[in-house]
Amino acid sequence: MTRIAIPEDSLFGLANLPYGVFSTPGTAPRVGVRAGDSVVDLAAALGDDVFSASSLNPFMAQGHARWVEVREQLLDLVAGDVPSAAVHPVDAVTMHMPFEVADYVDFYASEHHASNLGRLFRPDSEPLMPNWKHLPVGYHGRAGTVVPSGTDIVRPSGQRKGETAPTFGESRRLDIEAEVGFVVGADSPLGGPVSVDDFSERVFGVVMVNDWSARDIQAWEYVPLGPFLGKSFATSISHWVVPLLALEAARVATPMQDPEPLPYLQEKNPWGLDLSLAVSWNGQVVSRPPYREMYWSPAQMLAHMTVNGASSRTGDLFASGTVSGPAKDQRGAFIELTWGGKEPVTVNGEPRTFLADGDEVSITATAPGPAGARIGFGEVTGRILPAR
Amino acid sequence: MTRIAIPEDSLFGLANLPYGVFSTPGTAPRVGVRAGDSVVDLAAALGDDVFSASSLNPFMAQGHARWVEVREQLLDLVAGDVPSAAVHPVDAVTMHMPFEVADYVDFYASEHHASNLGRLFRPDSEPLMPNWKHLPVGYHGRAGTVVPSGTDIVRPSGQRKGETAPTFGESRRLDIEAEVGFVVGADSPLGGPVSVDDFSERVFGVVMVNDWSARDIQAWEYVPLGPFLGKSFATSISHWVVPLLALEAARVATPMQDPEPLPYLQEKNPWGLDLSLAVSWNGQVVSRPPYREMYWSPAQMLAHMTVNGASSRTGDLFASGTVSGPAKDQRGAFIELTWGGKEPVTVNGEPRTFLADGDEVSITATAPGPAGARIGFGEVTGRILPAR
Numbered sequence: 001m002t003r004i005a006i007p008e009d010s011l012f013g014l015a016n017l018p019y020g021v022f023s024t025p026g027t028a029p030r031v032g033v034r035a036g037d038s039v040v041d042l043a044a045a046l047g048d049d050v051f052s053a054s055s056l057n058p059f060m061a062q063g064h065a066r067w068v069e070v071r072e073q074l075l076d077l078v079a080g081d082v083p084s085a086a087v088h089p090v091d092a093v094t095m096h097m098p099f100e101v102a103d104y105v106d107f108y109a110s111e112h113h114a115s116n117l118g119r120l121f122r123p124d125s126e127p128l129m130p131n132w133k134h135l136p137v138g139y140h141g142r143a144g145t146v147v148p149s150g151t152d153i154v155r156p157s158g159q160r161k162g163e164t165a166p167t168f169g170e171s172r173r174l175d176i177e178a179e180v181g182f183v184v185g186a187d188s189p190l191g192g193p194v195s196v197d198d199f200s201e202r203v204f205g206v207v208m209v210n211d212w213s214a215r216d217i218q219a220w221e222y223v224p225l226g227p228f229l230g231k232s233f234a235t236s237i238s239h240w241v242v243p244l245l246a247l248e249a250a251r252v253a254t255p256m257q258d259p260e261p262l263p264y265l266q267e268k269n270p271w272g273l274d275l276s277l278a279v280s281w282n283g284q285v286v287s288r289p290p291y292r293e294m295y296w297s298p299a300q301m302l303a304h305m306t307v308n309g310a311s312s313r314t315g316d317l318f319a320s321g322t323v324s325g326p327a328k329d330q331r332g333a334f335i336e337l338t339w340g341g342k343e344p345v346t347v348n349g350e351p352r353t354f355l356a357d358g359d360e361v362s363i364t365a366t367a368p369g370p371a372g373a374r375i376g377f378g379e380v381t382g383r384i385l386p387a388r
Numbered sequence: 389m390t391r392i393a394i395p396e397d398s399l400f401g402l403a404n405l406p407y408g409v410f411s412t413p414g415t416a417p418r419v420g421v422r423a424g425d426s427v428v429d430l431a432a433a434l435g436d437d438v439f440s441a442s443s444l445n446p447f448m449a450q451g452h453a454r455w456v457e458v459r460e461q462l463l464d465l466v467a468g469d470v471p472s473a474a475v476h477p478v479d480a481v482t483m484h485m486p487f488e489v490a491d492y493v494d495f496y497a498s499e500h501h502a503s504n505l506g507r508l509f510r511p512d513s514e515p516l517m518p519n520w521k522h523l524p525v526g527y528h529g530r531a532g533t534v535v536p537s538g539t540d541i542v543r544p545s546g547q548r549k550g551e552t553a554p555t556f557g558e559s560r561r562l563d564i565e566a567e568v569g570f571v572v573g574a575d576s577p578l579g580g581p582v583s584v585d586d587f588s589e590r591v592f593g594v595v596m597v598n599d600w601s602a603r604d605i606q607a608w609e610y611v612p613l614g615p616f617l618g619k620s621f622a623t624s625i626s627h628w629v630v631p632l633l634a635l636e637a638a639r640v641a642t643p644m645q646d647p648e649p650l651p652y653l654q655e656k657n658p659w660g661l662d663l664s665l666a667v668s669w670n671g672q673v674v675s676r677p678p679y680r681e682m683y684w685s686p687a688q689m690l691a692h693m694t695v696n697g698a699s700s701r702t703g704d705l706f707a708s709g710t711v712s713g714p715a716k717d718q719r720g721a722f723i724e725l726t727w728g729g730k731e732p733v734t735v736n737g738e739p740r741t742f743l744a745d746g747d748e749v750s751i752t753a754t755a756p757g758p759a760g761a762r763i764g765f766g767e768v769t770g771r772i773l774p775a776r
Contacts, residue, residue, distance in 0.1 A: 102531070102532055103530055103531055103532045104528075108613060118612075121612070122612075129611045129612060131547075131554070131608055131609060131611065134547060134553070134554045135547055135554075135609060137609070137612075137613055137616075138613065138616055139527065139528070139613040139614045139615075139616055140527070140528035140529055140530055140616070140620070141528055142491055142528055142698060143490070143491055143531065144490055144491045144698075144699055144700070144701045144704070145578065145698050145699055147578070154578075154579045154697050156696035156697050157695065157696060157697070158695055158696045159519075159522060159523055159650065165522070165647060166519070166522050166523075166650070168650045168651070168652065190533065190535070190542075190622070191542040191776060192776075214696070217696065220519055221519060221523065221525070222612070222613075222614075223517045223519065223612075224506075224509070224510075224517060224525075224610070224611075224614070225496060225525055225526065225527040225610075225614040225615065226527050226610075226612070226613040226614020226615075227527075227613065227614075228525075228526055228527055228528070229692070229693070229695065229696040229698070230696075232528070232693075232696060232698045233696040233697045233698050234578070234697075259553060262547065262554070262556045263556070264556065304617070305617070305620075307545065307546055307617065308544035308545060308546045308602070308605065308617040308618075308620060308621040309542050309544050309545070309621045309622075309776070310530060310532075310533050310617070310620045310621050311532055311533055312532070313532045316532070388579060388580075388697070
């Protein structure tokens with residue numbers, strides 16, 4: 001048996017216990033939980049085959065009561081003696097996609113981001129559309145190109161606006177979007193909206209998201225049906241899924257919503273979240289977006305997404321949209337941070353606007369846990385490879 | 389053994405042989421092929437377990453060479469004696485979803501439809517956006533709410549524009565979109581675009597699609613990120629997947645494309661298709677949209693969808709967008725057919741605009757087969773239930 005040593009200041013202590021899918025050399029991917037700098041093999045430690053799966057989906061599908069039960073088991077397990085064969089150093093494992101993505105939806109829930117993008121994409125109009133403060137604007141993205149942290153990102157090619165006719169070539173305005181993603185665990189049926197108060201019954205956990213964006217492709221294609229190829233080449237997520245159950249201490253009120261939202265969007269106990277993001281560009285932190293500034297809460301997003309009767313499924317991923325705060329160094333996309341490329345930021349001594357080949361971007365976050373603890377989200381990282 | 393009698397004028401003769409997933413009382417869903425008014429149980433007839441699956445996905449994933457091989461086997465099988473236990477009357481089976489939908493993309497490839505919708509949604513602007521003739525405009529839809537023909541459609545509720553503020557309620561402008569859907573059989577990798585000439589290597593077959601649309605919800609929500617809840621409550625597809633291999637005789641040139649598309653969209657041998665659709669409203673045919681009028685071919689759609697390096701997967705469904713021809717009685721959506729509700733059509737003696745509770749819509753199509761044969765697509769049908 002082994003007693004797992006968790007450093008006092010670990011972001012992966014008992015307050016967190018995020019889930020992921022890992023393998024060791026010569027073994028199949030399976031579910032693990034992170035404790036300090038260790039990964040606990042849950043099938044080996046708990047003897048439950050649902051954790052032998054190569055994704056979290058079967059466990060998530062068991063529903064909220066089961067998530068609570070297993071979390072209690074894990075708190076006991078990790079605080080005591082764990083079978084040695086079930087414990088691996090985090091540096092010795094390979095991490096994989098934590099879950100199979102069913103549908104992927106991307107929202108647009110930061111007023112600062114939506115206003116900035118409105119000014120940049122439509123300089124002659126009001127930055128916010130008339131609907132923006134009445135509903136969480138969102139759209140479907142490509143589930144099949146959601147990839148785990150560490151996957152290289154090939155620079156996309158596509159059409160962009162030209163002088164007289166569009167031209168084809170590699171994207172020259174490759175960007176990031178620092179977002180927070182919510183993973184649906186338990187199905188809701190067709191025809192049955194999810195109440196804004198049932199968010200925690202349905203959503204299993206939270207990941208970091210980098211919604212890579214080719215701004216030149218996007219700007220040309222996006223009218224009237226929305227972003228498509230400017231986004232669909234890749235969306236990266238973190239390896240670790242932080243249980244929603246670990247985020248009670250991080251709950252805060254959303255910013256004042258004025259006008260008052262329609263009744264189906266009114267929360268009794270708001271699901272604003274005090275997550276502090278950090279965006280690193282080639283190792284240098286260039287932005288610290290505050291999630292607590294987001295106008296719409298994730299519970300409002302899920303209620304809106306299903307209010308028309310749409311079902312949701314185990315593995316659905318919905319992301320917040322770019323997290324941007326009011327200050328310039330709180331902006332979660334480079335197009336905002338550099339104001340469309342006109343105001344370069346200095347990265348390791350060089351003026352930079354959009355992504356160059358070889359650049360690496362890493363996004364992470366921390367949140368308050370109970371009793372002064374801090375919990376971490378791991379990171380979502382990706383490096384740009386040249387266009388093919 | 390049984391000899392299957394196929395009526396001379398059957399739309400499901402040897403020229404067609406569409407695939408579906410069926411069950412008989414007390415048995416599990418499995419793959420069948422339709423021949424005349426019979427369904428042949430392929431696992432029973434061919435002794436191959438890939439057809440015991442409850443979806444076409446495992447068979448489709450085997451790739452193009454295998455699709456050709458099985459089609460040849462089926463032509464021999466159906467023309468000769470079939471084990472009696474493998475043959476079921478089509479009226480005695482229950483049909484299911486034919487495949488698991490991976491990602492769902494909806495295009496907007498009819499110039500007539502895009503122009504009509506532009507006039508109706510943006511009366512003060514040019515009907516076609518500047519990008520429309522340069523690329524097949526499309527967006528991602530909700531894969532989890534694609535349902536098989538015969539599924540009842542619950543009228544969706546949602547926000548719509550009001551006098552001073554939006555109001556919430558059931559959709560008052562519930563509509564259809566008559567479309568043709570293409571089912572990806574064989575994966576293409578991340579970073580590897582599918583050439584416009586490799587369409588038939590990747591796409592397994594074709595279905596009828598009804599992309600139900602709540603126009604009041606859509607009109608309020610769709611700026612700037614595209615349609616979302618106005619579409620995501622349900623998309624219906626036909627039970628039968630017509631193999632692309634059956635459609636060689638239906639191939640035609642697309643309409644003249646001017647300006648000339650960029651090289652990645654130029655087809656050597658065009659994949660325009662001479663499909664004749666028919667839309668029935670409570671049993672009365674109200675429109676006959678001609679697919680041969682579509683500006684962009686499905687091969688161009690697939691090449692565009694992957695030109696940024698996006699992968700495609702077994703089970704991806706991409707639909708054409710509403711099929712509308714130049715004549716009024718060739719329009720594939722009721723918003724066009726009734727010009728925004730201002731010009732009712734007469735259905736069974738009554739003036740009608742949008743869908744009422746209890747209405748049933750059925751869409752079908754035929755196409756030329758070899759040697760003067762005609763082939764059919766079955767139908768996609770749905771009935772509107774009152775809002776919950």
